[in-house]
Amino acid sequence: MKFIHAGDVHLGNPFSGLDKQLPFALKKTVQTATIKAFEQLIDDAISTEVDFVLFPGDLYNSAENSPFIQEVVSKQFQRLSDVNIDVFLSFGNHDFEADTRNHLPWPNNIHVFPQEVETKIKILHSGEKVALTGFSYQTQRQTEKIIDDFPSKGDADYQIGLYHGALGVAGEPYAPFSLSDMLQKNYDYWALGHIHIRQTLNEQPFIGYSGVLQGLNRKETGDKGYYLVHSENQRLIPEFKNVAPINWNSMTISSMIDEADLIDQIISLKNEKITFWSITITAQIDATIIERINGGVTLDKIRDQLPTNMWVVRLSVANAGQSSLVSDNIDQQYWTGALEKVFEESNITNYLPSQVPVFIREHFMSNDGQEELQNAMEQLIAERRQNNED
Numbered sequence: 001m002k003f004i005h006a007g008d009v010h011l012g013n014p015f016s017g018l019d020k021q022l023p024f025a026l027k028k029t030v031q032t033a034t035i036k037a038f039e040q041l042i043d044d045a046i047s048t049e050v051d052f053v054l055f056p057g058d059l060y061n062s063a064e065n066s067p068f069i070q071e072v073v074s075k076q077f078q079r080l081s082d083v084n085i086d087v088f089l090s091f092g093n094h095d096f097e098a099d100t101r102n103h104l105p106w107p108n109n110i111h112v113f114p115q116e117v118e119t120k121i122k123i124l125h126s127g128e129k130v131a132l133t134g135f136s137y138q139t140q141r142q143t144e145k146i147i148d149d150f151p152s153k154g155d156a157d158y159q160i161g162l163y164h165g166a167l168g169v170a171g172e173p174y175a176p177f178s179l180s181d182m183l184q185k186n187y188d189y190w191a192l193g194h195i196h197i198r199q200t201l202n203e204q205p206f207i208g209y210s211g212v213l214q215g216l217n218r219k220e221t222g223d224k225g226y227y228l229v230h231s232e233n234q235r236l237i238p239e240f241k242n243v244a245p246i247n248w249n250s251m252t253i254s255s256m257i258d259e260a261d262l263i264d265q266i267i268s269l270k271n272e273k274i275t276f277w278s279i280t281i282t283a284q285i286d287a288t289i290i291e292r293i294n295g296g297v298t299l300d301k302i303r304d305q306l307p308t309n310m311w312v313v314r315l316s317v318a319n320a321g322q323s324s325l326v327s328d329n330i331d332q333q334y335w336t337g338a339l340e341k342v343f344e345e346s347n348i349t350n351y352l353p354s355q356v357p358v359f360i361r362e363h364f365m366s367n368d369g370q371e372e373l374q375n376a377m378e379q380l381i382a383e384r385r386q387n388n389e390d
Helices: 024-031 033-047 067-082 179-183 259-267 287-294 297-304 332-342 345-351 358-365 367-389
Strands: 002-005 052-056 086-090 110-112 118-123 129-134 158-164 189-193 199-202 206-209 225-232 235-242 246-253 274-281 310-317
Touching: 002 033, 024 033, 033 067, 033 225, 052 129, 052 158, 052 189, 067 086, 086 118, 086 129, 086 158, 179 199, 179 206, 189 199, 206 235, 246 259, 259 274, 259 297, 287 297, 287 310, 297 310
Parallel strands: 002 052, 052 086, 086 110, 129 158, 158 189, 189 206, 246 274, 274 310
Antiparallel strands: 002 225, 118 129, 199 206, 225 235
16 A cells, blocks of 8 residues: 655745745746645656545645636646545645635545544555545634544554644644544554644654645745655555755854855855755854845845855844843843744734634734734834833
């Protein structure tokens, strides 16, 4: 048996954190990055002759999708149908209403899990029986422990769980579960979605996240893709496959002579594919260079000399222009940690009334939206501090 586990494809993602200076050729690549990654997955599914493909939530970036995205999905699903490859699909917190919105018809090989936990059966050519159990989100916030509704393994040769959620306790927003919750079900594989970082929670049976198919912002660094899973001695073993056309990466420069040396170091970076870099300087540099970096002058000079498969998204100096909100008696690490806690996705969701439209929620959960909120908060605190001093 072979199958693909691909969480968090996020088709239609707008890619946050990129400025208007991005060259046209790279801009076109960015606009199609999630689509190209998705199409490569479909190519691989066909060429490796998998039995089925699993999408455990957030196939789409939102419930509403353009006609173009609808056409892409319809075409690729039809390609799988033409070679008798089934798709088992659930909706997550980003696309939780997608099954209630208009979209192009899908072929009969597409099996969508409803909002209640359901088990679907697949009989392989070998005669083996595979049970697949999953659910789709009922709302953008799924605070109940849906894992409690999953049945224990039945009489199938293999039982696979599709679960879009995060480790946690009841009341947390994304279908919280514990590792012991899943192990008690005696499943052979748990295909997890929601967390964009590829990670393994348990080796055997495998419980883990395949991560996002294509990194969506500068925080989602490194190779991205899906798991190709095969059976071996009754065990299901995942193998990572990198299909992202764009890599986001980051680095720290701890030693430099001057601006020219900095530029040389950056443009000499090796990039096997299109790479967007975020670069932080920790070297001791004089105030003039700091001003040139903070003013964007150095970044413009770097961008003028970059190879065509590379872009520098962010260039910053560590602790330069450190927030004036942090007084001498407040630990910087505490302040930074507090900011990150406040601007976690779940916290931002809590601040927004339920009547707020989905597209507004998604804006404030994006990098751009979070930075906008943080800047507004810092400005407000600074103004109040200034008023107190006056």
